[in-house]
Amino acid sequence: MIEKFLDLHLEEMDDNGEKLKKILDENIPIAISICPETLRENGIYSKQYPYLPKFIDLIGSVVSKSRNILGQQGNMHKCKYEHKFVDPWHENFCLYNKLLSADEQRELMEKGKETLIKLLGKSPEMYVPPNHLFDFITLKIANEMEYPFFVIKGVKTNEPLLYENNSVNTLVLPERKILENGYFHYIHYDEIKKNYEAFENVVKNARSFHNIGIDFSMHEKYFEKPHGVNYKQLNEDLKIIRKNGTATIIRKLLRDIKNLPTKILNI
Numbered sequence: 476m477i478e479k480f481l482d483l484h485l486e487e488m489d490d491n492g493e494k495l496k497k498i499l500d501e502n503i504p505i506a507i508s509i510c511p512e513t514l515r516e517n518g519i520y521s522k523q524y525p526y527l528p529k530f531i532d533l534i535g536s537v538v539s540k541s542r543n544i545l546g547q548q549g550n551m552h553k554c555k556y557e558h559k560f561v562d563p564w565h566e567n568f569c570l571y572n573k574l575l576s577a578d579e580q581r582e583l584m585e586k587g588k589e590t591l592i593k594l595l596g597k598s599p600e601m602y603v604p605p606n607h608l609f610d611f612i613t614l615k616i617a618n619e620m621e622y623p624f625f626v627i628k629g630v631k632t633n634e635p636l637l638y639e640n641n642s643v644n645t646l647v648l649p650e651r652k653i654l655e656n657g658y659f660h661y662i663h664y665d666e667i668k669k670n671y672e673a674f675e676n677v678v679k680n681a682r683s684f685h686n687i688g689i690d691f692s693m694h695e696k697y698f699e700k701p702h703g704v705n706y707k708q709l710n711e712d713l714k715i716i717r718k719n720g721t722a723t724i725i726r727k728l729l730r731d732i733k734n735l736p737t738k739i740l741n742i
Contacts, residue, residue, distance in 0.1 A: 508546030550587030
């Protein structure tokens with residue numbers, strides 16, 4: 476049996492929270508990833524997602540379970556720059572404009588984190604860059620803010636990787652859609668119904684994210700006796716993260732190019 480780890484992106488809710496209640500009642504180990512802005516009553520998504528603020532207590536109950544973790548999808552999940560013809564739903568990294576500085580990224584990440592703590596009563600343990608777009612500044616800040624987990628799109632790898640800086644460790648998890656092969660899966664809440672069989676297959680093998688280090692013997696390959704830290708392995712992981720990031724960017728560019736005619740016609 477292959478252990479699975481499930482990250483539920485909580486955006487559009489197509490029921491009255493029934494699936495979330497089932498997750499809570501059956502004590503299913505899960506990560507709930509949330510864009511902080513969707514929980515703000517007068518936020519930019521309040522008309523699009525009017526129900527999410529109503530379920531704050533339920534969401535808080537789910538993420539407060541000891542086997543579950545809270546993921547943070549940026550702050551606004553929307554680019555600071557105006558986009559007319561391409562997807563604007565990224566935040567830490569824009570493909571078409573000047574990169575955000577470390578101070579800018581830290582500010583948005585801290586603001587989002589504060590909102591989740593205030594509304595859900597729990598500090599996020601996983602940083603999920605909106606649209607899986609980020610740079611090494613994002614990863615470095617997430618590490619400095621002591622997020623135990625950081626999510627990337629699993630393009631070049633599906634194995635967990637380790638980012639270590641000043642003796643602070645952050646596990647980098649390559650997640651894939653629920654119908655794809657891998658260990659770490661993600662699904663949007665409103666996609667569960669049409670992918671219910673795949674969802675159930677993952678759920679029945681689901682493990683807590685707190686077990687990742689145990690399941691994958693993470694520490695064995697990163698620490699050598701008698702030399703201590705295996706920096707060669709850490710550098711190899713950085714190369715994989717970089718290659719995976721480049722492949723993700725290429726995919727996003729191709730997607731924007733494919734959707735460009737439709738975007739132009741709709742404006």
